[in-house]
Amino acid sequence: xxxxxxxxxxxxxxxxxxxxxxxxxxxxxxxxxxxxxxxxxxxxxxxxxxxxxxxxxxxxxxxxxxxxxxxxxxxxxxxxxxxxxxxxxxxxxxxxxxxxxxxxxxxxxxxxxxxxxxxxxxxxxxxxxxxxxxxxxxxxxxxxxxxxxxxxxxxxxxxxxxxxxxxxxxxxxxxxxxxxxxxxxxxxxxxxxxxxxxxxxxxxxxxxxxxxxxxxxxxxxxxxxxxxxxxxxxxxxxxxxxxxxxxxxxxxxxxxxxxxxxxxxxxxxxxxxxxxxxxxxxx
Amino acid sequence: xxxxxxxxxxxxxxxxxxxxxxxxxxxxxxxxxxxxxxxxxxxxxxxxxxxxxxxxxxxxxxxxxxxxxxxxxxxxxxxxxxxxxxxxxxxxxxxxxxxxxxxxxxxxxxxxxxxxxxxxxxxxxxxxxxxxxxxxxxxxxxxxxxxxxxxxxxxxxxxxxxxxxxxxxxxxxxxxxxxxxxxxxxxxxxxxxxxxxxxxxxxxxxxxxxxxxxxxxxxxxxxxxxxxxxxxxxxxxxxxxxxxxxxxxxxxxxxx
Numbered sequence: 001x002x003x004x005x006x007x008x009x010x011x012x013x014x015x016x017x018x019x020x021x022x023x024x025x026x027x028x029x030x031x032x033x034x035x036x037x038x039x040x041x042x043x044x045x046x047x048x049x050x051x052x053x054x055x056x057x058x059x060x061x062x063x064x065x066x067x068x069x070x071x072x073x074x075x076x077x078x079x080x081x082x083x084x085x086x087x088x089x090x091x092x093x094x095x096x097x098x099x100x101x102x103x104x105x106x107x108x109x110x111x112x113x114x115x116x117x118x119x120x121x122x123x124x125x126x127x128x129x130x131x132x133x134x135x136x137x138x139x140x141x142x143x144x145x146x147x148x149x150x151x152x153x154x155x156x157x158x159x160x161x162x163x164x165x166x167x168x169x170x171x172x173x174x175x176x177x178x179x180x181x182x183x184x185x186x187x188x189x190x191x192x193x194x195x196x197x198x199x200x201x202x203x204x205x206x207x208x209x210x211x212x213x214x215x216x217x218x219x220x221x222x223x224x225x226x227x228x229x230x231x232x233x234x235x236x237x238x239x240x241x242x243x244x245x246x247x248x249x250x251x252x253x254x255x256x257x258x259x260x261x262x263x264x265x266x267x268x269x270x271x272x273x274x275x276x277x278x279x280x281x282x283x
Numbered sequence: 284x285x286x287x288x289x290x291x292x293x294x295x296x297x298x299x300x301x302x303x304x305x306x307x308x309x310x311x312x313x314x315x316x317x318x319x320x321x322x323x324x325x326x327x328x329x330x331x332x333x334x335x336x337x338x339x340x341x342x343x344x345x346x347x348x349x350x351x352x353x354x355x356x357x358x359x360x361x362x363x364x365x366x367x368x369x370x371x372x373x374x375x376x377x378x379x380x381x382x383x384x385x386x387x388x389x390x391x392x393x394x395x396x397x398x399x400x401x402x403x404x405x406x407x408x409x410x411x412x413x414x415x416x417x418x419x420x421x422x423x424x425x426x427x428x429x430x431x432x433x434x435x436x437x438x439x440x441x442x443x444x445x446x447x448x449x450x451x452x453x454x455x456x457x458x459x460x461x462x463x464x465x466x467x468x469x470x471x472x473x474x475x476x477x478x479x480x481x482x483x484x485x486x487x488x489x490x491x492x493x494x495x496x497x498x499x500x501x502x503x504x505x506x507x508x509x510x511x512x513x514x515x516x517x518x519x520x521x522x523x524x525x526x527x528x529x530x531x532x533x534x535x536x537x538x539x
Contacts, residue, residue: 005451006370009362013422014374016359017381020419024396025384031399041402084296087289099293101531106300109523110480112497113516116504117303120310123508127306157303160296218391221482225504235391235483242395242487252399255392262389 032252042249050253059237066234069148070216073155077163077212078205080156085164085204086197089171100168103161111158115225118154119145122226146228154226155216162215163208170204171197206269214262234258304520311513328514338499338515345496348410349478352417356474359418360425361467365459367426368433369441382423393420394487401488408490416488417481421474428473432466433459472530 032050034042053059088099106114121127122145129141144150174197182192198205220235230236234254241251314325332338363382367375385393394416401412436459444454460467482497489498503512 005455006366006372009366010370010372010374010378013359013363013366014378016419016422017378017385020397020400020415021381021385024393024400025388027403028392028396028399041399080296080299083292087293090289101527102297103300105524105527106304106520108476108480108527109304109516109520110482110497110500112480112482112500112504113519114303116500116508116512116516117307119504120508120513121303121306127302157299160300214389218389219483220391221486221501225501238391238395239486242398248399251395255395258389259392262387266387 028252029256031249032256034249036247036249038246050249051257053250054253054257062232062237063234065232066217066237069152069155069232070213072152073159073216074163074209074213076152076156077160078209081160081163081208082167082205085167085171088164089168089174096172103164107161111219112221112225114158115154115222118150118157119225122150122153145226148227148232150226151223151232154222155219158219158222159212159215162211166207166211167201167204170201170207174200202272206272210265210269214258214265218258307513308517308520311510311517313510316510328510329518331511332514332518335511337494341494341496341499344410344493345479348413348417348495349475351414352421352478353471353474355414355418356421356425357467357471360422360470361429361463363422364426364429364433365455367430368436369438382426385420386423386427390420390481390483391487394484397484398487407492408488409493412488412490413485413493413495416484417478420481420484421477424473424477425470428470429463429466432463436462468533469530472526476526 031042033046033048035045035047035049037043054063084103088096088103091099123129124141124143124145126145128144129138132138133141144153178196178200179192182196187195217233218235218238220233220239223230223232223236224239238251238254238258241247241254311328312324312326313322314327315322363378366372367379397412397416397419398408401408401415406412440458441454444458449457480497482501485495485498486501489495500512500515503509
């Protein structure tokens with residue numbers, strides 16, 4: 001009986017994940033090495049062309065741009081999120097929970113809804129421009145929507161909690177007596193911050209950056225809505241290969257490349273922190 | 284840092300998070316189609332939304348997809364978490380590795396991998412493709428939540444129950460499920476939210492015959508800002524608010 005129950009449970013999950021996880025990834029990997037064909041998904045002919053294509057100047061430019069935007073977004077999230085996480089971690093426990101609840105509340109609504117909200121705020125006749133005009137800060141409406149700035153703002157808006165939470169988890173366990181010790185030894189506040197607090201919260205910072213950087217390259221719908229019709233992100237490139245260009249092998253190759261980048265990022269993270277990402281920090 | 288400075292900083296970040304949604308809600312009551320000027324209060328846009336039949340079909344699709352995906356992911360994920368906690372078996376490392384990979388893979392990659400698999404196997408894109416995709420990305424979250432709660436169960440309880448003659452199924456229903464109930468509830472809520480909100484994966488594996496809400500909103504938003512969408516999004520945000528309050532209330536009651 002024990003065996004029956006165990007076999008059923010283990011068998012069910014293993015079958016599901018092997019079929020829809022492992023197998024689908026393997027099929028994607030295979031397709032990325034096959035030749036593109038207009039009528040079918042691909043033809044059985046081994047080629048590296050799909051990967052070579054990715055170094056074509058047009059695609060390479062999108063890569064660079066996507067990297068650049070992801071970098072800006074990560075830096076923006078870190079600059080906005082670190083002080084937030086730090087201040088919240090020093091609040092009394094009850095207020096902390098409330099502060100986190102307020103932070104996460106908007107994130108329970110669909111990210112499309114939030115991106116749409118940002119869209120209506122940033123548009124030429126939107127509230128932001130109206131407010132800036134009435135304050136006399138600008139004399140004619142700014143064209144923010146459909147620019148890289150709008151995409152970056154939208155990405156930061158969507159990804160900020162992924163930066164804040166790992167840093168908060170890290171700072172919350174922080175031993176305050178270390179700060180007191182440094183103070184007793186005569187360190188100034190800036191020195192304490194630079195030499196004690198930042199180095200000790202490094203795992204949180206790196207974790208947050210990993211969680212922000214990768215999605216910032218792939219959330220194609222944000223750049224579709226806020227960036228106009230331009231292919232800005234790696235995610236848009238993949239989307240286009242599947243929907244517009246109908247070149248699935250190349251799209252698959254782009255996805256494989258993205259996965260490899262992700263693996264490299266994780267390896268870097270592990271080598272820096274010398275431990276595995278714990279599941280709880282990921283969720 | 285001064286106290287006022289800290290409070291001010293937190294307030295600024297919250298403003299950044301809430302102003303877009305707040306604006307949306309306020310203007311959903313505005314009696315004008317394009318203008319951002321205030322033209323008086325109206326509930327007209329809500330009436331338009333409530334009378335839009337195609338919208339309700341999308342809501343209904345999203346709803347029963349989320350229910351189906353949540354139930355299945357909860358079932359498979361809970362059994363998996365308990366097995367991972369209680370048993371040693373061959374392939375345990377492989378299983379944990381697979382779960383981990385699915386959590387960390389960018390959504391777009393999972394979406395594309397499944398799209399390729401579905402097209403090659405001839406499964407037409409619609410309810411079933413969405414169902415499989417949603418169950419797949421929900422399972423790891425259930426496993427993580429249930430497993431972290433299961434770790435706190437004293438293993439001697441199982442030995443005691445077996446000694447007293449309880450079958451494995453009885454142990455599951457009468458001991459494990461009641462202890463894990465809070466984790467099961469929060470897992471279910473998370474799955475429901477993930478499934479109901481997902482756009483990236485659904486975008487690739489949904490077909491024209493089965494439209495779900497996030498895809499529908501995405502399609503409308505692509506055409507530009509419109510007042511009906513303001514009202515719809517405000518309604519969705521209100522719904523979220525109610526659900527979050529409800530889940531807070533449930534988990535608080537459970538801990539007492």
